[in-house]
Amino acid sequence: MSGRPEILFPLFAELTKLDGIGPKSAQILEAAAIAKPLDILMTLPASGVDRHRRASIRDVVPPTVATVEVTVGEHHPPRTRGRPYRVHVEDAETSFQLVFFHARGDYLQRLLPTGQRRVVSGKVEIFDGIAQIVHPDHVLPVAEAADIPAFEPVYPLHAGITQKAMWKATRSALSLLPELAEWIDPALKTRENWPDWAAAMQAAHSPQSTSDLSPHALARERLAYDELFAHQLTLALARAATRRAKGRASQATGVLSTKVLEALPYKPTGAQSHAIAEIVADLATPLRMNRLLQGDVGSGKTLVALMALLAVVEAGGQGVMMAPTEILARQHLDGLRPLAESAGVTLDILTGRDKGRARAAKLDALAKGEINILVGTHAVFQKDIVFKDLRLAIIDEQHRFGVAQRMQLGAKGQAVDVLVMTATPIPRSLALAQYGDMDVSVLDEKPPGRTPVQTALVSASRMDEVVEKLRHAVAQGRQAYWVCPLVEESEVVDMTAAEERFKRLRAALGEGVVGLVHGQMPPSEKDAAMARFVAGDTKVLVATTVIEVGVNVPNASIMMIEHADRFGLAQLHQLRGRVGRGSAASTCLLLYQAPLSESGRRRLEILRETEDGFRISEEDLAMRGAGDVIGTAQSGIPRFRIADLERQTGQMAVAQTDARKLLNDDPKLETPRGKAARTLLWLMEQDKAIRLISVG
Ligand code: ADP
Numbered sequence: 088m089s090g091r092p093e094i095l096f097p098l099f100a101e102l103t104k105l106d107g108i109g110p111k112s113a114q115i116l117e118a119a120a121i122a123k124p125l126d127i128l129m130t131l132p133a134s135g136v137d138r139h140r141r142a143s144i145r146d147v148v149p150p151t152v153a154t155v156e157v158t159v160g161e162h163h164p165p166r167t168r169g170r171p172y173r174v175h176v177e178d179a180e181t182s183f184q185l186v187f188f189h190a191r192g193d194y195l196q197r198l199l200p201t202g203q204r205r206v207v208s209g210k211v212e213i214f215d216g217i218a219q220i221v222h223p224d225h226v227l228p229v230a231e232a233a234d235i236p237a238f239e240p241v242y243p244l245h246a247g248i249t250q251k252a253m254w255k256a257t258r259s260a261l262s263l264l265p266e267l268a269e270w271i272d273p274a275l276k277t278r279e280n281w282p283d284w285a286a287a288m289q290a291a292h293s294p295q296s297t298s299d300l301s302p303h304a305l306a307r308e309r310l311a312y313d314e315l316f317a318h319q320l321t322l323a324l325a326r327a328a329t330r331r332a333k334g335r336a337s338q339a340t341g342v343l344s345t346k347v348l349e350a351l352p353y354k355p356t357g358a359q360s361h362a363i364a365e366i367v368a369d370l371a372t373p374l375r376m377n378r379l380l381q382g383d384v385g386s387g388k389t390l391v392a393l394m395a396l397l398a399v400v401e402a403g404g405q406g407v408m409m410a411p412t413e414i415l416a417r418q419h420l421d422g423l424r425p426l427a428e429s430a431g432v433t434l435d436i437l438t439g440r441d442k443g444r445a446r447a448a449k450l451d452a453l454a455k456g457e458i459n460i461l462v463g464t465h466a467v468f469q470k471d472i473v474f475k476d477l478r479l480a481i482i483d484e485q486h487r488f489g490v491a492q493r494m495q496l497g498a499k500g501q502a503v504d505v506l507v508m509t510a511t512p513i514p515r516s517l518a519l520a521q522y523g524d525m526d527v528s529v530l531d532e533k534p535p536g537r538t539p540v541q542t543a544l545v546s547a548s549r550m551d552e553v554v555e556k557l558r559h560a561v562a563q564g565r566q567a568y569w570v571c572p573l574v575e576e577s578e579v580v581d582m583t584a585a586e587e588r589f590k591r592l593r594a595a596l597g598e599g600v601v602g603l604v605h606g607q608m609p610p611s612e613k614d615a616a617m618a619r620f621v622a623g624d625t626k627v628l629v630a631t632t633v634i635e636v637g638v639n640v641p642n643a644s645i646m647m648i649e650h651a652d653r654f655g656l657a658q659l660h661q662l663r664g665r666v667g668r669g670s671a672a673s674t675c676l677l678l679y680q681a682p683l684s685e686s687g688r689r690r691l692e693i694l695r696e697t698e699d700g701f702r703i704s705e706e707d708l709a710m711r712g713a714g715d716v717i718g719t720a721q722s723g724i725p726r727f728r729i730a731d732l733e734r735q736t737g738q739m740a741v742a743q744t745d746a747r748k749l750l751n752d753d754p755k756l757e758t759p760r761g762k763a764a765r766t767l768l769w770l771m772e773q774d775k776a777i778r779l780i781s782v783g
């Protein structure tokens with residue numbers, strides 16, 4: 088594919104080619120990422136002003152925008168400096184004033200000659216009991232009044248650019264619209280009753296009423312779909328490229344996994360079995376696997392991971408599992424090693440802490456294939472690490488890793504199958520946007536025998552009472568986490584708060600009962616503190632959010648979260664997920680500093696209402712918006728300009744199915760519709776996708 092199609096050139100021309108945009112405005116707009124006519128077109132009106140013509144302003148309720156025909160009366164220039172210039176006017180039923188500050192008299196005489204008729208439009212207000220319009224938006228001779236739209240679009244403004252300039256610029260950009268061949272599936276287009284692209288653009292910039300501004304207006308829906316479809320086409324191209332890359336067929340025999348399943352004290356849930364089957368089937372094909380395992384905290388992802396790892400070991404290969412923190416890597420080691428060994432499989436750990444000879448010995452064992460399964464932190468992907476036959480890489484708790492790391496991992500080993508596990512349930516539309524290049528398995532069922540966690544909101548003013556209750560619980564042999572507030576995005580500040588709380592609780596509960604773990608501690612101390620808590624030596628573990636992800640201590644049944652109002656919903660859900668893992672009834676106390684903000688209260692209440700991670704994530708999305716929920720910058724999701732992920736949830740799924748189907752039927756995008764889709768990719772500046780086609 089050589090380059091941008093000529094038909095799109097006008098839309099990619101200089102901004103100054105548009106009416107109303109001079110070099111200065113162009114500079115301002117460019118700073119706001121509006122650099123070409125296309126960007127002007129992709130900036131849709133945010134609201135609109137009703138300017139339909141009325142006979143009189145008499146019945147309008149100020150302040151309201153009104154448009155009326157008037158006879159111009161007397162001019163009243165200011166008597167003293169700083170006073171406004173007033174022009175008396177009369178419409179069909181009443182009289183009022185047009186008011187101008189710092190105006191030149193001669194200009195106003197020309198604009199509003201006494202005795203003549205004009206159409207004026209602007210916001211009617213009452214000042215000193217007199218109706219007036221300050222600086223009318225429009226003053227036109229009656230013959231030209233048709234230029235005032237009955238419903239005027241209002242654009243998101245940038246300081247220094249007027250609505251008039253935006254209006255002119257959009258009109259002139261609309262005159263450049265090319266007719267493009269249709270890329271949307273004809274059946275879908277008919278079903279949704281969508282207009283063509285150019286017509287949709289015209290309509291979206293020429294709303295006739297407020298309902299045309301809704302995301303569900305047909306024109307806007309179509310333009311939104313174009314964005315989603317382009318994004319999904321990009322992801323589908325990436326997926327196709329990954330799968331094309333020669334994979335290894337790893338045929339599981341079941342000899343090892345059967346042994347491990349027999350050694351397990353429980354049976355896999357239906358969801359676990361289903362996910363395992365999907366993964367094992369994927370591993371067996373020569374296509375490269377790129378799969379996401381989504382499952383709420385406690386849904387049992389670790390077992391699924393182990394079964395996947397065993398499948399490649401059965402096929403004669405090696406597997407690696409990467410966790411985001413040292414603590415988690417060690418926990419995986421401790422949890423998995425006995426199971427692996429029961430099947431005669433060798434499992435070891437590698438982290439940044441391995442140094443010198445010990446490290447060299449592990450690398451040697453890996454290269455010789457003596458270690459079957461390696462767990463660790465991202466240290467497992469250091470350059471000098473060579474596997475004998477790496478077939479599967481698993482990343483646990485993916486949300487701590489950026490997309491870039493995901494790609495880096497794919498590059499290791501020539502044909503490594505990749506399984507990414509995330510414990511952050513995210514709404515379906517976001518999952519599709521973020522992981523559309525992957526296949527997805529979902530663990531939507533929790534292992535049986537869990538008792539729900541009792542969640543309560545408690546004001547921090549009742550701290551003494553809370554500590555007293557905690558002492559009581561500890562005396563009964565219960566264990567508790569105490570999570571300290573996130574003061575700033577700074578580990579150092581968090582640490583101070585945690586140390587402070589640690590000292591106080593130690594004073595209240597006794598020496599040796601309370602442990603402390605935070606991110607600034609030397610790793611060995613961190614491990615030791617965790618180990619003491621896991622062993623039950625310490626009863627209360629004061630922590631910063633280092634415990635957030637994945638830590639598993641079944642005997643811990645109390646979760647205290649200080650300043651819970653400062654945490655995000657997803658994070659609170661993760662934290663709470665640390666308890667309720669054993670058979671004992673568990674409690675989660677959300678301590679807050681009164682007064683709670685409206686959104687703070689809402690968040691904590693949602694948490695009290697439900698433990699369903701997917702429901703919580705939907706609420707989170709509704710409250711915060713897509714960018715905040717996933718951190719758009721590092722997620723690799725483009726900032727959609729028209730599509731609204733909160734409101735157009737269903738469309739993302741349609742776009743994915745359609746994009747994958749198009750590529751399946753027309754892998755090189757050579758049919759007429761395929762070619763149109765290429766134009767769409769150019770239009771949406773999906774450079775990466777375009778490169779994927781040229782490679783393919
Ligand atoms: P996740 O990583 O998805 O948060 P884990 O894999 O740590 O969850 O599992 C949570 C707990 O549930 C562990 O203690 C694990 O041993 C247990 N578990 C996993 N699968 C089952 C099952 N099918 N039945 C009973 N308990 C299970």
Ligand code: MG
Pocket residue numbers: 388389483510637
């Ligand atoms: Mg886990």
